[in-house]
Amino acid sequence: MQKWQLESSQELADDVFITNSKLNNRNQPPPNASKSKAKSSTPLADKIRPNVLTDYIGQDDVLGGKTSLRSLIESGDIHSMIFWGPPGCGKTTLANIIAKSGKSKANMRFIQLSATSSGTQKVREVIDIAQKDRTMFNRQTILFMDEIHRFNKAQQDVFLPYVENGTIVLIGATTENPSFSLNNALLSRCHVITLQKLSSANVVTILKSALNNIEDYLDLDDFTTGNKYKIKADDQALKALGNFCDGDARKALNGLEMAIRSKIIIYNNRDITQPIDDERLPTIIAVTEKDVLESLQRSHLQYDRSGxxxxxxxxxxxxxxxxxxxxxxxxxxxxxxxxxxxxxxxxxxxxxxxxxxxxxxxxxxxxxxxxxxxxxxxxxxxxxxxxxxxxxxxxxxAPKSVECYMAYDRVKKNINEWKGPLPSVPLHLRNAPTSLMQKLGYGKGYKYNPDYDKPVQQDYLPSCLLNIDFFKERKFDN
Known part of the structure; x- marks a missing residue:
């Protein structure tokens, strides 16, 4: 009943809006504007994600030709793995493709969580459902954990027994080196797939693919005519985005969307009293290199001070x-x-x-x-x-010398690896501020160097170390 009331309220609001819009069709937004706005709020990068490997662009080293990962995905034989790569290189997209393959070929269930918004309690809830699915329907669950490095190493232990017994297939995505951000027990149970930054050419290909149906993706209507906008972008604009985004396809797509919406705002703010040549034709929005550079500035580079x-x-x-x-x-x-x-x-x-x-x-x-x-x-x-x-x-x-550095390193190694009690300071090198110490022989036989005109012959190391030269360097040929 409540759902019907909400839908009816929305329909009523739309009807009122349409009635009002008839008064001046060229000065009002289109019907269902609120729905269109909600729909268009989804980022372009999420709307154009491919669903099959044949549409996936980049990462040929791990997915090209007859690579083992590609064969496993195509056959639906999915195992736990960690995708490690920079932002926007295709980790989430690849996980979604794997999910669809697993669902169609092995009847696997897919759950997506993010460590930024879901805690271990949510993970346990998913695992509980996965256990029931496996018991009742013999169906395995793929759990995709985005930003898995945001879980500390203790929290990551929640996955271990269920990855081990096959209750879940864990696919983790991380921008941080798994050697440091994931615990060893989890790493030993998952295959690490390293994804690289996308090349500029890869990014341009993705942008061109998005442009094919971008009017539908972004739900762009010209409210002055009721027609769809026709979006065009020249090659220089796409190349600028490809070069600018540092291998991050998401950043490039966001930049393209910003440039398009900026151009549309400029178009909508024009003098609408001017006649339109032909209202039956779509309004062409042309994105240039200048538009791209104005919409997206290189405000930061890929650099994490803790990463x-x-x-x-x-x-x-x-x-x-x-x-x-x-x-x-x-x-x-x-x-x-x-x-x-x-x-x-x-x-x-x-x-x-x-x-x-x-x-x-x-x-x-x-x-x-x-x-x-x-x-x-x-x-x-x-x-x-x-x-x-x-x-x-x-x-x-400057000229270089590691003589001091290497000598000190050898001293540290000697002390760290010494077996038994460390050698005592020779008696003649010890200070003797009290009569008791003097009676015990502290400082006895020490030669005060300034009293001698020539170098003094005396030992400054314990007797067991007298044959060691910490400054003896070992040279390596190129």
Whole structure:
């Protein structure tokens, strides 16, 4: 009864709207406007998801030709797996395709959850239903857990027994390295599929496919004529989106939708008293490269200060400086800063580099790195960019020596691997501030170096370590 009342109320509202719209057809939105608005609120990326592998674009390394994953999906032989890849590379789309294949070929049930909005209690509810389905109907359940890395490692344990006994087939999607974000027990039960950023060509292909029926996807009607808009986008606009989105198809599709809707708003705000050439023809909305660039700015790069890309780029910066490539070092520095990295974090890494890699070959490097850290504190971003850039170039061009770093590393290894009690400090090196200590022999026989004109012959290590040289380097051929 309540549902009927809601529907009847909506029909009545629509009837009133239609009656009013007859007074001035060209100045009012179309009937069912509220329904159209709700329908169009779904992002374009969700509306155009392919349902079969033949329509899936990209990831040829894992899905192309006769790859094992493609064969398993096509046969409906679905096993637990983790999709690891950057945003917008097709993880959710691939999971949906697998679900449809499993449902049609193996009568499997598909449940989609997100770790951002569903907790372990919801997962347990799904598992409880899955157990009943398996017992009563011999039907297996595919549980797709988006953003699975948002569950901590203790929460991830909820999946383990049910993946193990086959109650559920778990498909997880994550943008974070599973080695760090998922627990080992879960990883051992799932096959990790690594998905890459989409190429610009892949993204352009996806955009062209979306344009084929985009008027229906976006439910775009010209309320001045009642006809559908006809959307066109030139090749340069699509290439700009493909190059701009950093391999993220969702971002590219959102950018296209924004550009289209922006153009429509401009069109609707025109002087509607001007006559239309032919109201029977669709209104053409042409999206250009300029429209795309105005609608979507490169406001952020793929960079997560707590994620894998953070460590990848700082590693690239470190290795570029170590290799003496100031050109590459400047690039990775800029990538970090443009991605929102704290300049003081980078400065701290440069201080470390100055001692670890430049070391004794140029003692001035440490002072310069510390000065860069102070500069970041004093003036902040964006002014301190040039201070960091100067330091990065200096460190990249500086001579390198790991003698001190390697020697200290050997000392640590010696202490960590020492068997038995650590050697005591030789008596002659000990301080003797009390008479008791003096009677015990503390400091006895110590030679005070300033009292001698020549180097003093005395031991400074425990006797058991006298034959060890921590500075003895081992060289490797290229």
């Amino acid at each position: 894998e890309e953070h460590y990848n780029i700082i590693s690239a910066l470190h290795k570029s400086m170590r290799g003496g490539d100031e050109n590459a070092a400047m690039y990775w520095l800029c990538r970090m800063l443009k991605g929102g990295e704290q300049p003081t974090y980078i400065a701290r890494r440069l201080i470390r580099f100055a001692s670890e890699d430049v070391g004794l070959a140029d003692n001035q490097a440490l002072f310069i790195a510390v000065a860069a850290y102070h500069a970041c504190q004093f003036i902040g971003m964006p002014e301190c960019e040039v201070n960091l850039a100067q330091t990065v170039v200096y460190l990249a061009r």
